[in-house]
Amino acid sequence: MSGWRALILVLLALAAPLLARPAAAHQATLAVLEFREMRPGMYIGRWTTLPKDGENRIELKMPAHCFLRLPELNCGDKGLVGQMTIANLGEDLSAAIIRVTSLDGETKSYTISAANPVVTVLGTGAPTLQTWLELARTYVNLGIDHILLGADHLLFVLGLIWIVKGGWRLFQTITAFTVGHSVSLAATAFGWIGVPEAPLNACIALSIVFVGVEIVKQQRGEIGLTARYPWVVAVSFGLVHGIGFASALAGLGLERRILPAALLFFNVGVEIGQILFVMLVLALIWAHRRLGAVIPSWGAELPAYAIGSVSMFWFLGRLVRVLAAA
Template identity: 45%
Template sequence: MQRVRLWLTGLLAGLLLLVSIGIRAHDTPVVSLTLTEIDAGRYSLSWSPADIDAALHVAFPGHCELQVQVLACGRKGLVGRLKVDGLGRRYAAVVLLVRALPGEAAAQTYTLTAAQQEIMLEPAAGNRLRHTAAVYLPLGIEHIVLGVDHLLFVLGLLLLTRGLADLVKTITAFTLAHSVSLAVAVFGWITVNEVLVNALIALSIAVLAVEVVHRQRGRTGWSQRAPWVVAFGFGLLHGLGFAGGLVSLGLDQHTLVGALVFFNLGVEAGQLLFVGLVLGMFASYRSLGVILSERICTGAIYGVGAIASYWFVARVSMMFSG
């Protein structure tokens, strides 16, 4: 009994922490730095937004010299190592756009994050695929790991399913659905209100929590008979939530497909890691006895439902508060 009390106390503390961090989902400020070649080896420099203060420091290649708002790189041009210090605090990422003289080469886009603060600028396209993978795979993992609302929904799916076959079908349906809606949103085929999407994501978690409670009470409904249908339907909504983090980076057509593929792979990797951790926890709790496992599941799902309901109300209020 003492062990149960300790676990429930820890659960309550964790739930209170989730409430405090989950109201504003995926709030990741991104800035852009544009370098436009004005004549051979000289680039004008502009930030958006312009008032980044001293939050970020850019270390340009050693042979380049910054003269007010012009970067002079001489005959070698803009090649070599570029590093941005200060990411991960006020700003999550910097999108770097390099525009060459008209007719010289296509524009190049790079993304720098806290995990990838340094890049190698190369002539022409360089190894764009390697850079895209190095940036967007970790970004996808980070997005799902820090996306508490998405993780709580996946937890609800795990509690709703019975048996390995149902679990595989349900997680696969969720993956397919959010991959489709993520692509649709990133390609700009639909435009959505991000605040509304986040509110509906919170509502989807609350609805799923109710279905899990019904299952624990022995009520058989359509969600228990076909949980993969629930996962697919709500997965479309969650994909739109994933898209917000990627669209905010201001991708161009040269990096769009690669960024989408590697970002989505990162999301899937993070999701599978979470599923594995939860299943491992369930297996360890099972060794403590069926009664303890049921108490843990019941307490957890009531907590998830309460948090999701609070998020929904808070996010809806944000829509009307300007």
């Protein structure tokens, strides 16, 4: 048990800046470009959100048969079909959203980011194998990025690992969490349910507070709900976290016909990230035990309180945002 405490304390101490500012990221370097089809194959485009360093520095590459000189984009008879990319991503521009409105008024959005540097416009024909492979690469990467950047999701999983400890019960618990978030992710992405983002984020923070309290209970020798029925807690809060995962897909303007596949690949990415994290935590716990690197008894409860404090800090911050918006 001491090895666990040492691990949690070290992880929290090292990741404290990340935990305190989970949303710092790189939103300032997002740009939005919109194209509107004026006649078949001919588009007029403009930046609705300008890149930080000006539009002229962006090396936007359209399909080879298209001719681009903003505001004009001419793709001829083939139309806007094929790959789009930005060559100089990663310096001053982290992501760009390209919105294309066709003659019939339908708008599709494509996100180009470092995780997803090439996007494929499908056109009206049936998707090819290449298209599916690109779709898989794009959304698996997006899923991995989303879980790795989601400090709150990872902290919740860390809390579950701590309470359940390991072995078969941990496998069941993590699977239950996966089932929970997969169901709600799908339901949200298909539009069957909808929850406003701000209160949802507050609930996610509250779920970690709950786990923190459960850890303290466990340390005091009480058997909490999570220790007794870990899979119930995992599946319940998994449902909440899944709606949060869906926020990563919202706003990308996915085409309806590729939504199920994109969802599947995104979920696979989330699982890969989650499994990597669980394996890393288990490896570190083993290493701490092997080295006998433990926290002295006077600091035994510090990690549990650290988890509780960080999550409560998040909860209050998010609650303020909810109240401010109301």
